[in-house]
Amino acid sequence: MPRKIREELENQPRFFGTCIFYDLDKDQCGIHAVRPEICRMFGFHKDLVCFRKPELATKEKATLKEAPVGYLSIDITWKSFQ
Structure with missing residues (x-):
């Protein structure tokens, strides 16, 4: 970056x-071009609804191929990259 x-x-x-x-x-x-899998799914699955366009969440629950390592801004902050 x-x-x-x-x-x-x-x-x-x-x-x-x-x-x-x-x-x-x-x-x-x-980081749109290199965003993680969960970000690419956000807004399109019923368990990842975007408050701005909830009507787009038509797919069933998301199944991740990547193992989660934490939540950005909660578990992983800018201090994690220093």
Whole structure:
């Protein structure tokens, strides 16, 4: 991740539970092209409903191929990358 983008994301105020890679200023994912599997599924499965467009969640419960390692911004913070 380019230093400038990381610093911009790292210095944004975060609400508890907001992904550390979510760009609050631009209202978009800061790592969209390389986002994890769970992020690619978000909003389309009944157990991963997005409050903005709940009607898109038409698929059954998500089945992950990747083993979860924690929650971004709760278990994994910017301090984890220092």
